[in-house]
Amino acid sequence: MKRLAYIFLVSLLWLALPVLSMASQGHAGPVTVQCPDEVGDGRAFAVWLTSDRAVDPVTVRWLGREITVALEPSEQGGFKAVVFLGWGLALQDPTNTLQVEVPTSDGPVRFAKAVAVLELEYPEEHLTVASNYTSPSEEEQARSARERELVLNALNTVTPERMWQLPFVRPVPGPVTSVFGVRRFFNGEERSPHKGLDLDGETGDPVMACAMGRVILTGDFFYAGGSVYVDHGQGLISMYIHLSEILVQEGDMVEPGQTIGLVGATGRVTGSHLHFGVSALRCLVDPAPFISGQVTGWE
Numbered sequence: 001m002k003r004l005a006y007i008f009l010v011s012l013l014w015l016a017l018p019v020l021s022m023a024s025q026g027h028a029g030p031v032t033v034q035c036p037d038e039v040g041d042g043r044a045f046a047v048w049l050t051s052d053r054a055v056d057p058v059t060v061r062w063l064g065r066e067i068t069v070a071l072e073p074s075e076q077g078g079f080k081a082v083v084f085l086g087w088g089l090a091l092q093d094p095t096n097t098l099q100v101e102v103p104t105s106d107g108p109v110r111f112a113k114a115v116a117v118l119e120l121e122y123p124e125e126h127l128t129v130a131s132n133y134t135s136p137s138e139e140e141q142a143r144s145a146r147e148r149e150l151v152l153n154a155l156n157t158v159t160p161e162r163m164w165q166l167p168f169v170r171p172v173p174g175p176v177t178s179v180f181g182v183r184r185f186f187n188g189e190e191r192s193p194h195k196g197l198d199l200d201g202e203t204g205d206p207v208m209a210c211a212m213g214r215v216i217l218t219g220d221f222f223y224a225g226g227s228v229y230v231d232h233g234q235g236l237i238s239m240y241i242h243l244s245e246i247l248v249q250e251g252d253m254v255e256p257g258q259t260i261g262l263v264g265a266t267g268r269v270t271g272s273h274l275h276f277g278v279s280a281l282r283c284l285v286d287p288a289p290f291i292s293g294q295v296t297g298w299e
């Protein structure tokens with residue numbers, strides 16, 4: 001009860017944080033680039049690309065990764081695209097320069113801009129779990145290393161077409177029991193921080209896909225238990241962890257709100273819940289702003 005009250009308070013503080021809205025515009029030939037001046041540690045941000053005429057696909061580079069997107073005709077006239085990028089929690093990477101490259105008949109034109117990273121305060125959480133999860137055997141370590149490769153491969157997926165829509169569907173209706181970014185101590189030892197959002201649920205409750213996409217990985221993993229990864233296009237991937245049952249297969253297309261699995265307590269958990277994660281071009285970022293529609297730079 002005490003822990004729940006604490007988490008509730010933390011969630012309230014979380015909602016009270018100001019929305020980061022400082023943004024600036026620049027140009028790369030015919031394309032106007034709009035992106036925030038700063039992004040919170042562990043947060044995603046939107047980069048808007050607009051043009052009053054048709055252009056060839058534009059390449060966006062960030063953290064040594066790149067994505068090439070087509071600007072589509074916009075209802076307001078002209079052409080536009082929006083890409084989500086992220087700053088992984090406590091990322092030790094000195095490069096924070098966004099680069100945009102637009103092909104033109106005179107050769108490529110470029111725009112570059114530094115995006116400052118804002119430190120955010122994240123709470124601490126102390127948990128007790130079965131000891132084999134804090135001291136895994138050699139066999140378990142080898143298993144989790146193999147599974148880590150599968151997950152990294154999935155997170156590296158960048159398909160050019162956009163399938164996502166904002167806001168995301170909340171995958172289960174239950175309250176948040178652990179926010180993104182919590183510094184976690186398992187049996188007294190500090191482990192990697194919490195890189196998803198925990199939503200309360202009972203084993204067997206339906207878990208819904210947050211947006212349209214294609215299932216790119218399913219499995220029963222050592223730490224994560226029953227897992228589903230969905231590619232929403234343009235480097236945006238969602239993940240659903242600790243499932244008791246998986247109701248989709250790799251390659252399936254899913255609709256927003258479609259039931260893709262059931263809540264469970266599989267893997268390293270203290271009780272049944274859904275761990276919901278979002279990756280933007282290989283950075284695990286806070287999923288909450290995607291559900292509220294308040295991703296930095298989105299509006």
Ligand SMILES: [Zn+2]
Pocket residue numbers: 178194196197198274275276
């Ligand atoms: Zn979690």
